Every structure is written in C-alpha cells, then in structure tokens.
Amino acid sequence: MKFNTKTIHGGQEHDPAYGAVMPPIYQTSTYAQTTPGGHKGFEYSRTHNPTRKALENAFASIENGKHGLAFGSGLAAIDAVIKLLKPGDEVISTNDLYGGTYRLFTKIFEDFGIKFHFIGMENADKVEGYVNKNTKLIWVETPTNPMMNIINIQAISEVSKKHNLLLAVDNTFATPFLQRPLDLGADIVMHSATKYIGGHSDLVMGALIVKNDDLAERLYFIQNASGAVCGPQDSFLALRGIKTLHVRMQRHCENGEAIAKYLKNHPKIEKVYWPGFEDHPNHEIAKAQMDGFGGMISFVTKDSNYAEAIKIVENLKIFTLAESLGGVESLAGHPASMTHASIPKEEREKTGVVDSLIRLSVGIEDVNDLIADLEQAIG
C-alpha cells in the first residue's frame, strides 16, 4: 500500500458489529465478561479500547511500524519513553528542542537520576563522542523547533546501533508524509498528534510507533501501568485527521514554500529559516531524508527587537497568534515569550532563539491571503 492509501485504510477494518465504515466511538470504561476472563479482547479502557486500537493501528501503518501506542499528549508519550530508563542512565538529546520536552527532561527526569546531554547533532561523530557506558538513548527532533535544523537520522542511527542504544525521533514537524524515521534506522517514532496528525487544532494527543516486539511490549506495559492514555472521542478525531494527512501536508508544503520565498525577498527581513532553501546549512540532508520541506518557517526582521517582533505578531489578522502548529489554520508564534519561555535566555540564544524570532505554522488557506496578511503586518 502506498502512503496516500495507508492514511485512509492502513490497519483499518470496518466495525465487526454493524459494518460501520468509521470505527465507532466506544465511550466505555469497561466490557462485559461472560465468566471471569471471558471477554472479547477488551477488559478495561486504560488497557485497551477499540477506538484507540483502530487509531494505534493507523499510527503503525503510516510510520511503517508494527506497533502504535496513543497517549493523552505528546509529552505523555515522551514520558513513557524515558520510563524505559533507570537512575544513572544517560540520554544524548538534540539541544534545539521543543520547550516542553526540555522541561520534562530537566525539571522532572533529572530529579530521578537520569542525565541528559543537550548537544548540536550536525555531526554523528560529535554525538558518538558523548556515548559512555551509561548511555541508553539518543533523542532526536528533526526538523528542530523553531530553528529548522535538520539532523541526519540515518547517520545517528549508525551510532545508536554500534553502541546498542535506542534511537527515538520526534517526527511531529515532518510527519510520515515527509519523513519515516523507522525506515532510516530509528527504534521509536514519537508524535505530538496534537499538531499535523490531528491537523485541526481540536485535540491534544501523543503517539509512539515501533517495529520491535519486545520494545513494544515494554512500552505497552508503561502505557497501561502509568495510564496516560487518550479517550475514545479524541481517538476518533485523530483517526479522522489521519485520513486527510496527505492532502493537507501537500498544501502545507506548497504554501510554506511560497511564503518562505516571499519572506526571503522582503527588504525588511534579515533571515528566513526553512530547509527548502539551497543555502540552508542542512539542505542536502533535508533533500535526501525528506519528501518535501513542510510548512514551518521561522524568521527575524532587520534591526528587529523584542517590541517589534511582538508588534508584527499582534498585527497579523489571518494568522492567529497562538501556541501550537500543524492545524489547517495559519498560526504565528513568538518562541522567546511563548513556546520557549521555559528555556533560560542564554540557553535559548545559543541555538538562535533570539528575542526577535517569529515562527509561522503555515496553514492551508489561500496563499495570496496569507502573503497579503504578512505584508500588512510587517509593513
């Protein structure tokens, strides 16, 4: 099955009860048993729910995995991955990281005795330099948020395989439409399904996808034992979102390209971060490991400062000033005061998240309206 068919049919079957084409929302916590243990594969909805199961099968299919797991948020999915570790274990992580992931690692799991190294991953030898006998996991986010750096997943996977480590990739920005980390050697793919997967800014959800049966079993144990699952209603919405992922992503990419080029030619814009530009430092890797460049763009204005960046995002009318990304509607954000406010200023600025940086999640509206909106806001 090709990707554009998998989004609609992958892992899906019509409901066995009445043939419903979409899986019903099984809004139930428990399931009748004829005799103790005599059930139809479902006992309690933290452990299993048929609507969630249909979604988890779809996750596995679109990422070319074998097992999918759905969680109550992206961070709950990351939390489950780190719970594979023990005190004393070490993690090598991308430094230009989603702010909430950084907060989870440093403010929660460091207190449990897990050590994190946050590094630039432009080069696999550098990553290997941080491997020691306690290293268990490499955590990669690519494209990175919000600087749009691209990390070579295959090169990092060679390091992880050589040293018997797990490699997890946060694939939220690219989605499997553009990039399939399991095919490139990753062990775990993670999503904030809140973003492009759901696609309509109407739910909060996370996902993990793996190929290996043993690893899947350990993660299913954590999912059930820690209990951060998503409900059937949200599972239904995410499944509906997946069915249009490929058409939405195609338009996000087209609009993203047009807006990146518009901004690059704008006399008031200093720099545009978008991996589709030939002068982007990781353009060649992006071209090789992705099937397109996506709809996420960051930029800074010339002579810009905090106040001017705030004025621009406030002036936008079609772009909504909001956290989050990946929905059909265009959003603008100011990372220094919003998504990345939890990262100390010196840490932030080391990776380029300066006070004047603006991040766009380009939606699927008419691109001329979006450009006209930017034009009036930037002035």
Ligand SMILES: *Cc1c(COP(=O)(O)O)cnc(C)c1O
């Ligand atoms: C939003 C996001 C997360 C966290 O997901 P939630 O669903 O908000 O918990 C993790 N990684 C990336 C790249 C994100 O954009």
